[in-house]
Amino acid sequence: MSARAWAGWIALTLLVAALVHAGSLYALPYVVMNRTFSILGDRNMMHHMARADANSRKVVRPSPDLLYSACPYDLSKGPLEIRATIPHDTYWSVSTFDDDTNNWYVLDDRRTNRNKLDLVVQAPDSDHEVAATEHRLVVTSPSRHGLILIRTLINDEDRFDQIDRTRRLATCGAYVPSE
Amino acid sequence: MKFGLKLAAALVVGIALGLFATWATVIYGAGPNALSDGPWQTSLATGSAKSGPYTRAKVAMHGLLALNRSETIYYTAYTDSSGAPLDGACAYDVVGHDPDARWWSITAYGTDDFLIPNPVDRYSISKNSVLRAADGTFSATVGSAAHVQNWIPTARAPFSLTLRLYNPGASVQSEPGNASLPVIVKDGCT
Numbered sequence: 027m028s029a030r031a032w033a034g035w036i037a038l039t040l041l042v043a044a045l046v047h048a049g050s051l052y053a054l055p056y057v058v059m060n061r062t063f064s065i066l067g068d069r070n071m072m073h074h075m076a077r078a079d080a081n082s083r084k085v086v087r088p089s090p091d092l093l094y095s096a097c098p099y100d101l102s103k104g105p106l107e108i109r110a111t112i113p114h115d116t117y118w119s120v121s122t123f124d125d126d127t128n129n130w131y132v133l134d135d136r137r138t139n140r141n142k143l144d145l146v147v148q149a150p151d152s153d154h155e156v157a158a159t160e161h162r163l164v165v166t167s168p169s170r171h172g173l174i175l176i177r178t179l180i181n182d183e184d185r186f187d188q189i190d191r192t193r194r195l196a197t198c199g200a201y202v203p204s205e
Numbered sequence: 206m207k208f209g210l211k212l213a214a215a216l217v218v219g220i221a222l223g224l225f226a227t228w229a230t231v232i233y234g235a236g237p238n239a240l241s242d243g244p245w246q247t248s249l250a251t252g253s254a255k256s257g258p259y260t261r262a263k264v265a266m267h268g269l270l271a272l273n274r275s276e277t278i279y280y281t282a283y284t285d286s287s288g289a290p291l292d293g294a295c296a297y298d299v300v301g302h303d304p305d306a307r308w309w310s311i312t313a314y315g316t317d318d319f320l321i322p323n324p325v326d327r328y329s330i331s332k333n334s335v336l337r338a339a340d341g342t343f344s345a346t347v348g349s350a351a352h353v354q355n356w357i358p359t360a361r362a363p364f365s366l367t368l369r370l371y372n373p374g375a376s377v378q379s380e381p382g383n384a385s386l387p388v389i390v391k392d393g394c395t
Contacts, residue, residue, distance in 0.1 A: 035215055042219025047226040051258045058265040080322035085269055087318050087367060090328040091310050117308050117371055122273055127261050129273045130324070136307075136372065175270055179308060179371070181333050 032066075038180060055127040063098035063173065070106055072097045072198040096174040097198035101149035102170050105156050110143040110176060110196035116189065117179035120145065124169040132163050146201050147174065156201060174198060210261040227260055230259060231266050240382040244288070244389050245280035247370060247381055269316055278306075278381055280368040293321075293359035293364065295394035296348035299330075299366070301387030302341055305374030308332050310389070312367050313347060313357045324359035346392070 065084050067073045069157075074095045075205055078088035088094070099106050112135055119134035120143060144162045148155065149170050158164040178184055178193040239248050246337045250256035251264055251271045255268055264271055285297055286291050299311060312333035315321045331346050336354050337343045345355040347366065358365075368386065370377060377384045 035211060038212075039215045039219045039222070042216055043222035043226065046220050046223025047230075048223075048258075050227040051230070051262050052225055054231070056263040058269060062269060078320060079326055079328070080320045083319060086266070087268055087312075087314055088320065089312060089319060089369060091312075091331050091333075119272070119276065121270075121276070123270055127257070127265050127269065129271065129276075132272055132276045134276065134372070149363065171366045173270065181308070 029089070056125055059123070059125045059127055059173070060171075063171065066096050066098050067175075069098050070198060072108075072176075072196050074194050074196070077131055091180055093143065093178045093180060093193050094194050095178075095193055097174040099147065099172055099174060099198070100170060101147065101152075101165075103200070105146050105148040105152060105201040106198060107146065107201040108143065108145040108196070108198050111192050112138065112141055112143055113178065113189070114141070116181040118177065118193075120174065121169065122147065122165065123173045123175065124167060125171040126169070128168070129142075130168055132156050139198040141160060143196075147202075158202075176191055207250045221287065227262070228343055231262050242280065242382050243383055244282040244284045244385050245386050246282070247278060247280045249274060251279060251318050274373075274378065274381070276372070278370045278373045278377060280293075280370075280386065282366045282368070282389055285391050287391065289391065290363060291347075291389070292363050292394070293349045293361045296346060296392040297391045298392050299345045299347055299357075300390065301343065302385070303332060304368070304370055304384060304386055305345075305377050306370035307372035308334075309371070310369050311345070311357065312369070313359050313364050314367060315360065316363050316365075321358065321364060322359050323360070325351075327356065327360060329360055330355060343387075347389075350395070 062085060072095055076089045077093060082088050083175050112136050119132055121129055121132040123129055146156045146164045148164060148166050150166055150168055176196050178189055180189055239246060248260055250260045268279060310329045312329035313321055335343045335345065343355065346352045347355060347357045347359060349359050349361045
């Protein structure tokens, strides 16, 4: 084979390598996020995960000092409403992630003086936009699929049961407009 | 036939090279926007929509569902302060004072990025649990040999530490590569 032919084959190989590298790099976050949605359970439901320990294998690098409640979402059938009790005596946050791993919204206990969270998450192409009110926050997800994650810090082991009970009040379900 | 074989070889080698490059990038690459503070490494773009594909891929594999830096800054150490890889066959002293944040914790993880099994089900120290000296400083032991207090157990295997700063202070947010973070000093190996 001539040197020119070799150069051509090498260039083709490197081109394929570059395309596969770029494609796999872009696809990886979507693959991992979709796998996580499936592992966590049904969409549009709040899953209150047990405190992380060495047996926890759902999400990498969990914190054993936080309690996690997660709602994998699919907004194709309409907006979602998340309700929760916000404790003001420990760190608490609700955060939202799109299907590309980006954290596109976060609210923690210090950024609000509300005691109750009423958060509506709507799709980027929602037919009927939900209006925010004095008591209801409305955010628009950049993607139809994503994840809502509530973190509650166990700042006192003696109060574990109380902290756990409070965070288990959080719900996630279809938004139903009031009459 | 010969042409077909060459084409197949180019495709197979190209695909293998491309996947290897992705794997190596995710496992070993520091990624853009990465910075170090002693042994602690962090990325300014973690969790942010402004992060590029390299940061996103690393986050997907090693820090999924990480919050953005205005809420939480995550530092990870794979080495001690001298640059030697962390290994559970050795004991380490993690010495410092409370970082500038509302709440912080230091947690040990195995090479699989999960918590390390240990007899006392202990995985971290935190602002709430660490015992401090009279001057406010703390010293924690990291390793497989049991200690009564301020102990983060590991297996006798390589591991890493993650330092979480929730609601980081303004100084850390503005200069995360220049924060005053604990040092990690090797105490000895068995």
